[in-house]
Amino acid sequence: MTDINSTPYIGPEEVVRKKKEYIIPCVYHFYSEPMQLVKGEMQYLYDHTGKKYLDCFAGVSVVNCGHCHPEITKAICDQVTTLQHTCTIYLTQNIVNLAERLAQITPGRLQKTFFCSSGTEANEGAALLASIYTGRQEFISLRQGLHGRTKLTMSLTGLSMWRTDTSPVGGISFAPNAYCYRCPYGKRHPECDLACANELETIIKTTTSGQVAALIAEPIQGNGGMITPPPGYFKRIKAILDQYNILLIVDEVQTGFGRTGKMFAIEHYDVEPDIMTMAKALGNGTPVGAFTSRPEIADKYTRPGASTLGGNPVTSTAALATIEVITRYNLPERARELGEYLKSGLVELQRKYPVIGDIRGHGLMLGAELVNPDKSPASEQLDTILEQMKNRGFLIGKNGPDRNVMAFQPPLVITHEDLDNMLNHLTDVLESLA
Numbered sequence: 001m002t003d004i005n006s007t008p009y010i011g012p013e014e015v016v017r018k019k020k021e022y023i024i025p026c027v028y029h030f031y032s033e034p035m036q037l038v039k040g041e042m043q044y045l046y047d048h049t050g051k052k053y054l055d056c057f058a059g060v061s062v063v064n065c066g067h068c069h070p071e072i073t074k075a076i077c078d079q080v081t082t083l084q085h086t087c088t089i090y091l092t093q094n095i096v097n098l099a100e101r102l103a104q105i106t107p108g109r110l111q112k113t114f115f116c117s118s119g120t121e122a123n124e125g126a127a128l129l130a131s132i133y134t135g136r137q138e139f140i141s142l143r144q145g146l147h148g149r150t151k152l153t154m155s156l157t158g159l160s161m162w163r164t165d166t167s168p169v170g171g172i173s174f175a176p177n178a179y180c181y182r183c184p185y186g187k188r189h190p191e192c193d194l195a196c197a198n199e200l201e202t203i204i205k206t207t208t209s210g211q212v213a214a215l216i217a218e219p220i221q222g223n224g225g226m227i228t229p230p231p232g233y234f235k236r237i238k239a240i241l242d243q244y245n246i247l248l249i250v251d252e253v254q255t256g257f258g259r260t261g262k263m264f265a266i267e268h269y270d271v272e273p274d275i276m277t278m279a280k281a282l283g284n285g286t287p288v289g290a291f292t293s294r295p296e297i298a299d300k301y302t303r304p305g306a307s308t309l310g311g312n313p314v315t316s317t318a319a320l321a322t323i324e325v326i327t328r329y330n331l332p333e334r335a336r337e338l339g340e341y342l343k344s345g346l347v348e349l350q351r352k353y354p355v356i357g358d359i360r361g362h363g364l365m366l367g368a369e370l371v372n373p374d375k376s377p378a379s380e381q382l383d384t385i386l387e388q389m390k391n392r393g394f395l396i397g398k399n400g401p402d403r404n405v406m407a408f409q410p411p412l413v414i415t416h417e418d419l420d421n422m423l424n425h426l427t428d429v430l431e432s433l434a
């Protein structure tokens with residue numbers, strides 16, 4: 001039998017050719033001259049020529065503990081050679097141990113969890129749970145939010161580039177997001193008195209039947225462009241929702257597990273979600289999704305609801321090992337400290353280069369919005385910068401409705417030296433384009 005690991009690398013041109021021939025074309029990749037990645041080691045990635053890259057995007061906020069973290073990898077390998085899969089129709093222990101661990105680290109009374117394999121599924125399930133508990137079918141979502149690719153989660157998504165479905169489900173209203181840099185009311189915080197949050201009440205009263213099951217929101221909108229609500233925002237939102245008995249679903253798929261300097265980003269706002277969804281960093285690269293709620297809500301979901309691969313022995317082990325690494329090495333604190341360091345470096349760059357219009361985010365979830373002198377989005381400039389940074393060995397992300405927000409979401413094990421190195425190269429690139 002051929003050892004599949006000995007397969008020679010086919011190279012990026014051949015990968016692109018096969019991709020065109022065999023992959024459905026909705027799956028896009030970054031860069032006009034992309035590389036083929038073949039190896040990962042903590043905060044670093046390597047292409048097929050052996051070139052090393054500092055990963056500042058972590059597979060879109062997934063690999064919080066670093067690529068192929070030795071302790072997580074060992075736990076996965078031990079489990080995969082012992083018992084890989086049974087389905088939840090049989091009893092195994094990793095799934096319940098993981099649920100117990102999540103109850104310990106999630107905010108407040110969140111306690112009972114359902115496991116699946118992706119963020120999309122987690123949000124779809126959370127919406128179903130909200131409907132079951134409230135007996136209501138309508139939802140409210142935020143503009144510029146992203147919640148998934150299924151019919152419902154795509155319909156809950158507030159970014160037109162991710163709304164491929166032209167006949168979304170009905171009964172969804174969109175509330176303004178807290179985009180302070182381009183405030184839809186032309187106001188400034190705190191004089192605005194959170195006008196965007198206050199608008200929620202008008203929306204409930206005017207665009208819904210009043211029978212709303214839940215509002216779903218990311219604490220920081222990742223794909224939306226690192227939109228970071230001001231202090232007090234979620235407290236105001238929750239107070240309005242409570243008046244109308246509407247649940248709050250917090251989507252921590254991109255923000256969770258230490259990324260923002262706290263275990264979960266909603267903790268920055270001191271608000272307890274009614275339902276919380278997780279995926280991405282929970283498995284550090286293995287497919288794990290989950291939604292969790294307090295018993296009063298969760299216990300209403302009693303009709304059968306199995307996910308064949310959800311909570312599988314291997315992915316549950318991976319998630320348990322990931323949480324162990326995050327807590328043992330205090331990665332949330334590391335993200336807070338390094339995030340402040342990176343933010344101050346970016347603020348210094350902003351002083352020199354007016355193309356950086358805004359810097360926002362918490363911990364190691366930071367965005368730099370690039371703008372032209374008239375504040376219009378500098379999307380092409382960002383592409384040029386990202387391509388040049390990639391050539392210099394630094395992978396940085398991008399997001400936002402106009403694809404003009406530079407996204408920094410590195411593995412939380414990144415070092416000060418890595419950040420200095422990246423900032424020095426970014427300075428050179430910005431200088432050459434200025």
Ligand code: PMP
Nearest residue numbers: 118119120146147148253254279
């Ligand atoms: N919610 C958020 C906030 C996300 O960022 C994403 C993916 N980018 C999803 C949900 C969907 O997750 P998945 O791709 O795992 O289905």
